[in-house]
Protein backbone atom coordinates (compact mmCIF):
# COMPACT_ATOMS: atom_id res chain seq x y z
CA UNK A 1 0.00 0.00 0.00
CA UNK A 2 1.33 3.47 -0.98
CA UNK A 3 0.06 6.56 0.82
CA UNK A 4 0.92 10.24 0.89
CA UNK A 5 0.16 13.64 2.40
CA UNK A 6 -3.47 14.71 2.53
CA UNK A 7 -5.78 17.39 3.97
CA UNK A 8 -9.48 17.65 4.90
CA UNK A 9 -10.70 14.27 6.11
CA UNK A 10 -14.43 14.75 6.66
CA UNK A 11 -17.37 12.50 7.39
CA UNK A 12 -19.29 10.10 9.58
CA UNK A 13 -18.02 6.56 9.96
CA UNK A 14 -18.60 3.42 12.02
CA UNK A 15 -15.85 0.99 12.94
CA UNK A 16 -16.19 -2.83 13.18
CA UNK A 17 -17.24 -4.54 16.39
CA UNK A 18 -14.86 -4.74 19.34
CA UNK A 19 -12.35 -7.59 18.94
CA UNK A 20 -12.17 -8.50 22.65
CA UNK A 21 -15.96 -8.57 22.98
CA UNK A 22 -16.46 -10.50 19.72
CA UNK A 23 -14.07 -13.26 20.87
CA UNK A 24 -15.77 -13.57 24.24
CA UNK A 25 -19.29 -13.59 22.79
CA UNK A 26 -18.42 -16.66 20.66
CA UNK A 27 -16.63 -18.46 23.50
CA UNK A 28 -19.31 -17.87 26.14
CA UNK A 29 -22.06 -18.53 23.59
CA UNK A 30 -20.49 -21.93 22.84
CA UNK A 31 -20.53 -22.78 26.56
CA UNK A 32 -24.11 -21.59 27.11
CA UNK A 33 -27.29 -23.59 26.50
CA UNK A 34 -29.26 -22.20 23.55
CA UNK A 35 -28.50 -19.84 20.68
CA UNK A 36 -26.45 -16.73 21.33
CA UNK A 37 -27.05 -14.02 18.72
CA UNK A 38 -24.14 -11.67 18.13
CA UNK A 39 -24.63 -8.54 16.03
CA UNK A 40 -21.95 -6.16 14.73
CA UNK A 41 -19.44 -9.00 15.16
CA UNK A 42 -15.86 -8.34 14.03
CA UNK A 43 -15.17 -10.50 10.96
CA UNK A 44 -11.40 -10.10 11.44
CA UNK A 45 -9.03 -13.04 11.11
CA UNK A 46 -8.48 -13.25 14.89
CA UNK A 47 -12.17 -13.66 15.73
CA UNK A 48 -12.62 -16.07 12.81
CA UNK A 49 -9.89 -18.21 14.43
CA UNK A 50 -12.03 -18.35 17.59
CA UNK A 51 -15.08 -19.42 15.55
CA UNK A 52 -13.02 -22.07 13.77
CA UNK A 53 -11.75 -23.55 17.07
CA UNK A 54 -15.28 -23.96 18.46
CA UNK A 55 -16.62 -25.40 15.18
CA UNK A 56 -13.86 -27.98 15.48
CA UNK A 57 -15.21 -28.85 18.93
CA UNK A 58 -18.70 -29.58 17.61
CA UNK A 59 -20.37 -26.17 18.01
CA UNK A 60 -22.60 -25.08 15.15
CA UNK A 61 -21.93 -21.42 14.33
CA UNK A 62 -23.73 -19.62 11.50
CA UNK A 63 -22.50 -16.33 10.04
CA UNK A 64 -24.63 -13.84 8.12
CA UNK A 65 -22.77 -10.62 7.25
CA UNK A 66 -21.84 -9.20 10.65
CA UNK A 67 -24.27 -11.36 12.62
CA UNK A 68 -23.21 -14.65 14.17
CA UNK A 69 -25.45 -17.35 15.69
CA UNK A 70 -23.72 -19.67 18.14
CA UNK A 71 -25.67 -22.84 18.97
CA UNK A 72 -24.22 -23.46 22.41
CA UNK A 73 -24.22 -26.92 23.98
CA UNK A 74 -23.66 -25.98 27.63
CA UNK A 75 -20.59 -25.96 29.86
CA UNK A 76 -19.90 -29.67 29.20
CA UNK A 77 -21.04 -29.84 25.56
CA UNK A 78 -17.76 -29.44 23.67
CA UNK A 79 -16.38 -32.49 21.88
CA UNK A 80 -12.83 -33.63 21.11
CA UNK A 81 -11.52 -31.96 17.93
CA UNK A 82 -10.13 -34.25 15.25
CA UNK A 83 -7.23 -31.88 14.51
CA UNK A 84 -4.91 -29.35 16.14
CA UNK A 85 -6.87 -26.19 16.95
CA UNK A 86 -5.53 -23.35 14.79
CA UNK A 87 -5.42 -20.10 16.76
CA UNK A 88 -3.81 -18.14 13.90
CA UNK A 89 -2.31 -14.83 15.02
CA UNK A 90 -4.57 -14.43 18.05
CA UNK A 91 -3.18 -14.21 21.59
CA UNK A 92 -6.68 -13.68 22.95
CA UNK A 93 -7.99 -16.90 21.37
CA UNK A 94 -4.99 -18.87 22.65
CA UNK A 95 -4.99 -17.73 26.25
CA UNK A 96 -8.75 -17.65 26.83
CA UNK A 97 -9.45 -20.96 25.10
CA UNK A 98 -6.66 -22.62 27.14
CA UNK A 99 -8.60 -21.84 30.33
CA UNK A 100 -11.68 -23.49 28.83
CA UNK A 101 -9.76 -26.50 27.47
CA UNK A 102 -8.15 -27.11 30.87
CA UNK A 103 -11.62 -28.02 32.15
CA UNK A 104 -12.56 -30.50 29.38
CA UNK A 105 -12.53 -34.29 29.53
CA UNK A 106 -10.56 -34.64 26.26
CA UNK A 107 -7.06 -33.82 25.01
CA UNK A 108 -6.33 -30.90 22.67
CA UNK A 109 -3.35 -29.33 20.97
CA UNK A 110 -3.40 -25.74 19.85
CA UNK A 111 -1.00 -23.90 17.62
CA UNK A 112 -0.80 -20.64 15.67
CA UNK A 113 1.36 -18.73 13.20
CA UNK A 114 5.05 -17.93 13.75
CA UNK A 115 4.30 -14.73 15.69
CA UNK A 116 1.75 -16.44 17.95
CA UNK A 117 3.99 -19.45 18.55
CA UNK A 118 6.73 -17.16 19.84
CA UNK A 119 4.59 -15.27 22.39
CA UNK A 120 4.92 -16.14 26.11
CA UNK A 121 2.48 -18.73 27.45
CA UNK A 122 4.15 -19.36 30.83
CA UNK A 123 1.88 -16.59 32.13
CA UNK A 124 -1.09 -18.98 31.72
CA UNK A 125 0.73 -22.31 32.13
CA UNK A 126 1.80 -21.35 35.68
CA UNK A 127 -1.62 -20.42 37.15
CA UNK A 128 -3.54 -23.11 35.24
CA UNK A 129 -1.05 -25.74 36.48
CA UNK A 130 -1.56 -24.46 40.04
CA UNK A 131 -5.28 -25.09 39.51
CA UNK A 132 -4.54 -28.73 38.61
CA UNK A 133 -4.57 -28.36 34.82
CA UNK A 134 -2.43 -30.55 32.58
CA UNK A 135 -1.04 -27.98 30.19
CA UNK A 136 2.38 -27.97 28.61
CA UNK A 137 4.37 -26.34 25.87
CA UNK A 138 5.02 -29.01 23.21
CA UNK A 139 8.52 -27.70 22.41
CA UNK A 140 9.28 -27.07 26.10
CA UNK A 141 9.91 -23.36 25.45
CA UNK A 142 6.82 -22.02 27.27
CA UNK A 143 5.28 -21.05 23.92
CA UNK A 144 2.57 -22.62 21.76
CA UNK A 145 1.96 -25.26 20.44
CA UNK A 146 0.27 -26.14 23.74
CA UNK A 147 -0.94 -29.61 24.71
CA UNK A 148 -3.83 -29.73 27.18
CA UNK A 149 -5.07 -32.97 28.80
CA UNK A 150 -7.90 -33.51 31.31
CA UNK A 151 -7.17 -32.50 34.93
CA UNK A 152 -9.08 -32.10 38.22
CA UNK A 153 -9.36 -28.35 38.67
CA UNK A 154 -9.59 -26.61 42.02
CA UNK A 155 -10.04 -22.92 42.80
CA UNK A 156 -6.96 -20.85 43.65
CA UNK A 157 -6.22 -17.24 44.41
CA UNK A 158 -3.69 -15.97 41.90
CA UNK A 159 -1.70 -12.77 42.35
CA UNK A 160 -0.88 -11.97 38.75
CA UNK A 161 2.46 -10.24 38.12
CA UNK A 162 1.00 -8.58 34.98
CA UNK A 163 -2.13 -6.54 34.34
CA UNK A 164 -3.35 -8.77 31.52
CA UNK A 165 -6.98 -9.43 30.64
CA UNK A 166 -5.92 -12.55 28.76
CA UNK A 167 -4.25 -14.05 31.84
CA UNK A 168 -7.14 -12.99 34.11
CA UNK A 169 -9.74 -14.37 31.70
CA UNK A 170 -7.92 -17.68 31.19
CA UNK A 171 -7.91 -18.32 34.94
CA UNK A 172 -11.54 -17.22 35.43
CA UNK A 173 -12.71 -19.46 32.57
CA UNK A 174 -10.87 -22.44 34.10
CA UNK A 175 -12.59 -21.40 37.34
CA UNK A 176 -15.95 -22.31 35.74
CA UNK A 177 -14.72 -25.94 35.86
CA UNK A 178 -13.01 -25.81 39.29
CA UNK A 179 -14.08 -26.75 42.82
CA UNK A 180 -14.55 -23.73 45.08
CA UNK A 181 -13.73 -20.13 44.32
CA UNK A 182 -11.14 -18.95 41.79
CA UNK A 183 -9.85 -15.40 42.05
CA UNK A 184 -7.24 -13.24 40.34
CA UNK A 185 -5.68 -10.03 41.62
CA UNK A 186 -3.87 -7.87 39.09
CA UNK A 187 -1.52 -4.93 39.73
CA UNK A 188 -3.78 -2.59 37.72
CA UNK A 189 -7.22 -3.14 36.27
CA UNK A 190 -7.06 -4.61 32.75
CA UNK A 191 -10.04 -4.67 30.36
CA UNK A 192 -13.03 -6.17 32.20
CA UNK A 193 -15.14 -7.55 29.31
CA UNK A 194 -14.93 -11.11 30.67
CA UNK A 195 -16.31 -10.04 34.04
CA UNK A 196 -19.12 -7.96 32.49
CA UNK A 197 -20.14 -10.55 29.90
CA UNK A 198 -19.86 -13.69 32.03
CA UNK A 199 -22.21 -11.99 34.50
CA UNK A 200 -24.76 -11.41 31.69
CA UNK A 201 -24.47 -15.13 30.80
CA UNK A 202 -25.38 -15.96 34.43
CA UNK A 203 -22.00 -16.91 35.92
CA UNK A 204 -21.42 -16.15 39.62
CA UNK A 205 -18.63 -13.62 39.09
CA UNK A 206 -17.64 -10.65 41.25
CA UNK A 207 -15.07 -7.87 40.89
CA UNK A 208 -13.60 -5.54 43.49
CA UNK A 209 -11.27 -2.62 43.15
CA UNK A 210 -8.87 -1.72 45.97
CA UNK A 211 -10.03 1.62 47.39
CA UNK A 212 -7.33 4.25 46.96
CA UNK A 213 -5.05 1.81 45.09
CA UNK A 214 -4.78 0.33 41.63
CA UNK A 215 -5.08 -3.42 42.39
CA UNK A 216 -8.21 -5.19 41.16
CA UNK A 217 -9.62 -8.63 41.96
CA UNK A 218 -12.14 -10.75 40.07
CA UNK A 219 -13.52 -14.04 41.37
CA UNK A 220 -15.77 -16.77 40.00
CA UNK A 221 -17.36 -20.08 41.07
CA UNK A 222 -18.54 -22.92 38.91
CA UNK A 223 -22.23 -23.03 38.05
CA UNK A 224 -24.78 -25.41 36.52
CA UNK A 225 -25.43 -23.49 33.36
CA UNK A 226 -24.66 -20.36 31.31
CA UNK A 227 -27.61 -18.83 29.45
CA UNK A 228 -27.55 -17.76 25.78
CA UNK A 229 -27.62 -13.99 25.16
CA UNK A 230 -28.32 -11.44 22.42
CA UNK A 231 -25.31 -9.18 22.08
CA UNK A 232 -24.75 -6.10 19.95
CA UNK A 233 -21.02 -5.54 19.95
CA UNK A 234 -19.95 -1.88 20.31
CA UNK A 235 -17.49 -0.41 17.80
CA UNK A 236 -13.87 -1.18 18.70
CA UNK A 237 -12.11 1.80 20.30
CA UNK A 238 -8.80 0.21 19.28
CA UNK A 239 -9.93 0.51 15.62
CA UNK A 240 -11.51 3.95 16.15
CA UNK A 241 -8.11 5.08 17.50
CA UNK A 242 -6.64 5.36 13.97
CA UNK A 243 -9.43 7.68 12.86
CA UNK A 244 -9.27 9.67 16.10
CA UNK A 245 -5.59 10.27 15.33
CA UNK A 246 -6.31 11.02 11.66
CA UNK A 247 -8.96 13.57 12.66
CA UNK A 248 -6.59 15.30 15.07
CA UNK A 249 -3.48 15.26 12.86
CA UNK A 250 -4.66 15.82 9.27
CA UNK A 251 -5.22 19.56 8.63
CA UNK A 252 -8.81 20.76 8.20
CA UNK A 253 -10.47 17.52 9.34
CA UNK A 254 -13.67 16.73 11.21
CA UNK A 255 -14.64 13.08 11.78
CA UNK A 256 -17.58 11.62 13.67
CA UNK A 257 -17.05 7.97 14.70
CA UNK A 258 -20.36 6.44 15.70
CA UNK A 259 -21.15 3.83 18.38
CA UNK A 260 -17.72 3.25 19.86
CA UNK A 261 -17.25 1.29 23.11
CA UNK A 262 -15.83 3.64 25.76
CA UNK A 263 -15.51 1.21 28.70
CA UNK A 264 -13.10 2.99 31.08
CA UNK A 265 -10.79 -0.07 31.09
CA UNK A 266 -10.28 0.54 27.35
CA UNK A 267 -10.65 4.28 26.84
CA UNK A 268 -7.25 5.56 28.02
CA UNK A 269 -6.59 7.00 24.58
CA UNK A 270 -9.42 9.51 25.01
CA UNK A 271 -7.82 10.86 28.18
CA UNK A 272 -4.40 11.06 26.51
CA UNK A 273 -5.82 12.89 23.47
CA UNK A 274 -7.36 15.45 25.82
CA UNK A 275 -4.10 15.82 27.75
CA UNK A 276 -2.29 16.39 24.45
CA UNK A 277 -4.71 19.22 23.59
CA UNK A 278 -6.95 17.28 21.18
CA UNK A 279 -10.39 18.67 20.28
CA UNK A 280 -12.42 15.56 21.01
CA UNK A 281 -15.95 15.19 22.37
CA UNK A 282 -18.32 12.38 23.26
CA UNK A 283 -21.92 12.51 22.03
CA UNK A 284 -24.99 10.30 22.57
CA UNK A 285 -23.51 8.32 25.46
CA UNK A 286 -25.52 5.15 26.15
CA UNK A 287 -25.14 1.49 27.21
CA UNK A 288 -25.21 -1.58 24.94
CA UNK A 289 -24.76 -5.19 26.21
CA UNK A 290 -23.64 -3.78 29.57
CA UNK A 291 -20.90 -1.71 27.89
CA UNK A 292 -20.81 2.13 27.69
CA UNK A 293 -20.94 3.44 24.10
CA UNK A 294 -20.70 6.93 22.52
CA UNK A 295 -20.12 8.78 19.25
CA UNK A 296 -16.69 10.41 19.14
CA UNK A 297 -16.26 13.75 17.36
CA UNK A 298 -12.70 14.83 16.52
CA UNK A 299 -11.38 17.97 14.86
CA UNK A 300 -7.89 18.95 13.77
CA UNK A 301 -5.86 20.15 16.77
CA UNK A 302 -2.44 21.38 17.72
CA UNK A 303 -1.07 18.64 20.00
CA UNK A 304 1.62 18.81 22.66
CA UNK A 305 3.68 16.05 24.29
CA UNK A 306 2.73 14.27 27.51
CA UNK A 307 3.77 11.51 29.92
CA UNK A 308 1.95 8.17 29.76
CA UNK A 309 2.69 5.75 32.63
CA UNK A 310 1.23 3.68 35.48
CA UNK A 311 -2.32 2.36 35.73
CA UNK A 312 -3.50 3.98 32.48
CA UNK A 313 -1.17 1.74 30.41
CA UNK A 314 -3.43 -1.39 30.33
CA UNK A 315 -6.34 0.83 29.22
CA UNK A 316 -4.51 1.88 26.04
CA UNK A 317 -1.91 -0.84 25.47
CA UNK A 318 -2.98 -1.65 21.89
CA UNK A 319 -3.21 2.05 21.05
CA UNK A 320 0.43 2.86 21.88
CA UNK A 321 1.60 2.54 18.24
CA UNK A 322 -0.89 5.19 17.09
CA UNK A 323 -0.33 7.33 20.21
CA UNK A 324 3.39 7.25 19.35
CA UNK A 325 2.54 8.59 15.88
CA UNK A 326 0.51 11.41 17.48
CA UNK A 327 3.44 12.13 19.81
CA UNK A 328 5.81 12.37 16.82
CA UNK A 329 3.58 15.09 15.37
CA UNK A 330 3.03 16.91 18.69
CA UNK A 331 5.16 19.80 19.97
CA UNK A 332 7.56 18.74 22.72
CA UNK A 333 8.57 15.39 24.20
CA UNK A 334 6.34 12.41 25.08
CA UNK A 335 7.47 9.81 27.60
CA UNK A 336 5.87 6.33 27.55
CA UNK A 337 6.77 4.19 30.58
CA UNK A 338 5.57 0.99 32.33
CA UNK A 339 4.69 -0.53 28.95
CA UNK A 340 7.11 -3.49 28.75
CA UNK A 341 4.09 -5.62 27.70
CA UNK A 342 4.52 -4.05 24.24
CA UNK A 343 7.46 -6.41 23.74
CA UNK A 344 5.23 -9.52 23.76
CA UNK A 345 2.52 -8.50 21.31
CA UNK A 346 2.31 -9.61 17.63
CA UNK A 347 5.76 -7.99 17.30
CA UNK A 348 8.02 -6.33 19.83
CA UNK A 349 6.11 -3.06 19.48
CA UNK A 350 8.78 -0.99 21.25
CA UNK A 351 11.09 -1.98 18.40
CA UNK A 352 8.63 -1.90 15.51
CA UNK A 353 7.25 1.51 16.53
CA UNK A 354 10.61 3.17 17.18
CA UNK A 355 12.34 1.64 14.12
CA UNK A 356 9.58 2.85 11.81
CA UNK A 357 9.35 6.30 13.45
CA UNK A 358 13.13 6.66 12.99
CA UNK A 359 12.72 5.68 9.32
CA UNK A 360 10.27 8.60 9.02
CA UNK A 361 12.83 11.01 10.48
CA UNK A 362 11.51 11.23 14.05
CA UNK A 363 13.92 11.49 16.97
CA UNK A 364 12.86 8.62 19.23
CA UNK A 365 14.56 6.54 21.88
CA UNK A 366 13.40 3.00 22.71
CA UNK A 367 13.61 2.18 26.44
CA UNK A 368 13.16 -1.03 28.38
CA UNK A 369 9.52 -0.29 29.15
CA UNK A 370 8.47 2.23 26.53
CA UNK A 371 9.96 5.06 24.50
CA UNK A 372 10.81 8.76 24.49
CA UNK A 373 9.55 10.63 21.43
CA UNK A 374 10.75 14.09 20.47
CA UNK A 375 7.87 15.51 18.49
CA UNK A 376 7.38 18.49 16.28
CA UNK A 377 9.55 17.92 13.22
CA UNK A 378 7.90 17.11 9.90
CA UNK A 379 7.76 13.34 9.24
CA UNK A 380 9.21 12.07 5.95
CA UNK A 381 7.72 9.34 3.76
CA UNK A 382 9.46 5.97 4.20
CA UNK A 383 9.13 2.23 3.70
CA UNK A 384 7.34 0.80 6.74
CA UNK A 385 8.24 -2.71 7.86
CA UNK A 386 5.08 -3.94 9.57
CA UNK A 387 6.50 -7.43 10.25
CA UNK A 388 2.87 -8.50 9.69
CA UNK A 389 1.68 -6.59 12.78
CA UNK A 390 -1.78 -5.15 12.02
CA UNK A 391 -1.46 -2.29 14.52
CA UNK A 392 1.86 -1.17 12.99
CA UNK A 393 0.32 -1.18 9.49
CA UNK A 394 -2.63 0.98 10.60
CA UNK A 395 -0.66 3.38 12.83
CA UNK A 396 1.89 4.10 10.09
CA UNK A 397 -0.82 4.44 7.42
CA UNK A 398 -2.01 7.43 9.48
CA UNK A 399 1.57 8.72 9.87
CA UNK A 400 1.85 8.60 6.06
CA UNK A 401 -1.01 11.11 5.75
CA UNK A 402 1.02 13.84 7.45
CA UNK A 403 4.45 12.93 6.05
CA UNK A 404 6.29 14.67 3.23
CA UNK A 405 6.56 12.34 0.21
CA UNK A 406 5.31 8.81 -0.31
CA UNK A 407 5.11 6.07 2.29
CA UNK A 408 5.04 2.39 1.41
CA UNK A 409 3.42 0.07 3.97
CA UNK A 410 4.80 -3.45 3.48
CA UNK A 411 2.38 -6.37 3.98
CA UNK A 412 -0.51 -3.95 4.58
CA UNK A 413 -2.94 -6.88 4.16
CA UNK A 414 -2.16 -7.78 7.80
CA UNK A 415 -4.83 -5.22 8.82
CA UNK A 416 -7.22 -8.16 8.17
CA UNK A 417 -6.34 -9.48 11.64
CA UNK A 418 -8.46 -6.83 13.39
CA UNK A 419 -9.85 -4.45 10.74
CA UNK A 420 -10.30 -5.96 7.24
CA UNK A 421 -12.18 -2.85 5.96
CA UNK A 422 -9.63 -0.35 7.34
CA UNK A 423 -8.65 1.13 3.95
CA UNK A 424 -12.32 1.21 2.79
CA UNK A 425 -13.36 3.23 5.87
CA UNK A 426 -10.50 5.58 5.15
CA UNK A 427 -11.77 6.15 1.57
CA UNK A 428 -15.15 7.25 2.96
CA UNK A 429 -13.42 10.28 4.48
CA UNK A 430 -11.73 11.52 1.29
Ligand SMILES: O=C(O)C1=C[C@@H](OP(=O)(O)O)[C@@H](O)[C@H](O)C1
Pocket residue numbers: 019020021091092163164165166167169190191317318341
Ligand atom coordinates in the same frame (compact mmCIF):
# COMPACT_ATOMS: atom_id res chain seq x y z
O1 LIG B 1 -8.27 -9.79 26.57
C1 LIG B 1 -8.22 -9.25 25.45
O2 LIG B 1 -9.17 -9.29 24.64
C2 LIG B 1 -6.99 -8.52 25.09
C3 LIG B 1 -6.08 -8.16 26.06
C4 LIG B 1 -4.83 -7.44 25.80
O3 LIG B 1 -3.75 -8.34 25.92
P1 LIG B 1 -3.08 -8.71 27.34
O4 LIG B 1 -4.08 -9.37 28.18
O5 LIG B 1 -1.95 -9.63 26.98
O6 LIG B 1 -2.60 -7.41 27.91
C5 LIG B 1 -4.80 -6.81 24.41
O7 LIG B 1 -3.48 -6.43 24.09
C6 LIG B 1 -5.35 -7.73 23.36
O8 LIG B 1 -5.39 -7.09 22.11
C7 LIG B 1 -6.77 -8.15 23.67
Ligand SMILES: C=C(OP(=O)(O)O)C(=O)O
Pocket residue numbers: 046089090091092093318345346391418
Ligand atom coordinates in the same frame (compact mmCIF):
# COMPACT_ATOMS: atom_id res chain seq x y z
C1 LIG C 1 -2.24 -7.74 21.04
C2 LIG C 1 -3.30 -7.89 20.25
O1 LIG C 1 -4.07 -9.01 20.13
P1 LIG C 1 -3.83 -10.51 20.63
O2 LIG C 1 -3.05 -10.45 21.91
O3 LIG C 1 -5.19 -11.09 20.80
O4 LIG C 1 -3.07 -11.21 19.54
C3 LIG C 1 -3.77 -6.73 19.45
O5 LIG C 1 -4.84 -6.86 18.83
O6 LIG C 1 -3.10 -5.68 19.38
